[in-house]
Amino acid sequence: DVKVTQSSRYLVKRTGEKVFLECVQDMDHENMFWYRQDPGLGLRLIYFSYDVKMKEKGDIPEGYSVSREKKERFSLILESASTNQTSMYLCASRQTDTTYTEAFFGQGTRLTVV
Amino acid sequence: DQQVKQNSPSLSVQEGRISILNCDYTNSMFDYFLWYKKYPAEGPTFLISISSIKDKNEDGRFTVFLNKSAKHLSLHIVPSQPGDSAVYFCAASRTGANSKLTFGKGITLSVRP
Numbered sequence: 001d002v003k004v005t006q007s008s009r010y011l012v013k014r015t016g017e018k019v020f021l022e023c024v025q026d027m028d029h030e031n032m033f034w035y036r037q038d039p040g041l042g043l044r045l046i047y048f049s050y051d052v053k054m055k056e057k058g059d060i061p062e063g064y065s066v067s068r069e070k071k072e073r074f075s076l077i078l079e080s081a082s083t084n085q086t087s088m089y090l091c092a093s094r095q096t097d098t099t100y101t102e103a104f105f106g107q108g109t110r111l112t113v114v
Numbered sequence: 115d116q117q118v119k120q121n122s123p124s125l126s127v128q129e130g131r132i133s134i135l136n137c138d139y140t141n142s143m144f145d146y147f148l149w150y151k152k153y154p155a156e157g158p159t160f161l162i163s164i165s166s167i168k169d170k171n172e173d174g175r176f177t178v179f180l181n182k183s184a185k186h187l188s189l190h191i192v193p194s195q196p197g198d199s200a201v202y203f204c205a206a207s208r209t210g211a212n213s214k215l216t217f218g219k220g221i222t223l224s225v226r227p
Contacts, residue, residue: 004157031212040123042219043158043203050212058214090157096212100146100165103215105157 003027006091006106013113019078021109023091031094032074033103034058034066036087043090049074050096081113117141118206120218128226133191135221137204140185144206148215149178149189152201161202162189194225 007022025032033048035058045058047066055066063085067075074093078085088110094103119138127133137147145166150158164171164178164187171178177190191198204218 009155031214033214035217037152040219042120043205043217045214045216048214056212092157092215094215100163100209102148102160102163105150105159108155108157110155 004091004093004104004106006089006109008109009107011109011111013078013081013111015082015113017078017081017113019081019111019113021076021078021089021091021111023074023076023106024072025074025091025093025104026072027093027095027104028071029093029104030071030096031103032068033092033094034064034074034076035090035092036060037090037108038087046076083113085111086113087111115140116218117144118204118216118218120204120221122221123219124222124224126224126226127194129196130193133189133194133198133223133225135189135191135202135204135223137187137189137218138185139187139206141206141208141216142185143208144216145209146207147178147180147187148205148207149176150203150205150217151198152203152220158203191223194223196225196227199223199225 034046035043049068091106092103148163149161152158
């Protein structure tokens, strides 16, 4: 059974704090993604990684960075949290050695920045 | 520029009837399309997909139709059940090892008992 695990379900952080969101997958997938979900805006891609130490900006990378030191782990970093980063954060992974594959999502992290 | 559009934010149907959720895309390079279902406070779960070489794919109560010339796809749920009440996201992708999924804004489906 495939599994994408995010380290926290709920987080509350203060403005200006450095925040780490961790994601681990056990499927040996090459691609990993970070999205955020906001009401009325759908799922927006922040960053994705197609291999260890490889990363690419998504649609809304400002204020975020990522780290992928091991294939199974993809971290999202908020360098200095702001209230407009309050959101649901979703990690996903996807296999790439076949043409048509779905992405598997973690359970999400609800981050509140106060 | 929104490449995947779900123009109706919500849909309400009676239990037992058909639910039709629509999705349009603008990028002609997309060749793989997916539907995800999401409950509050949970991650999206994959529902059904279709590649551009097909125009229909069916899985139990769920059928996805693809009209490439119109750049339009739809998800049909028959019969609708109260447990189908959720947000449904349409997503699209291009062939390629490092392609990403581009999502629409989602449709909130409510199935009334």
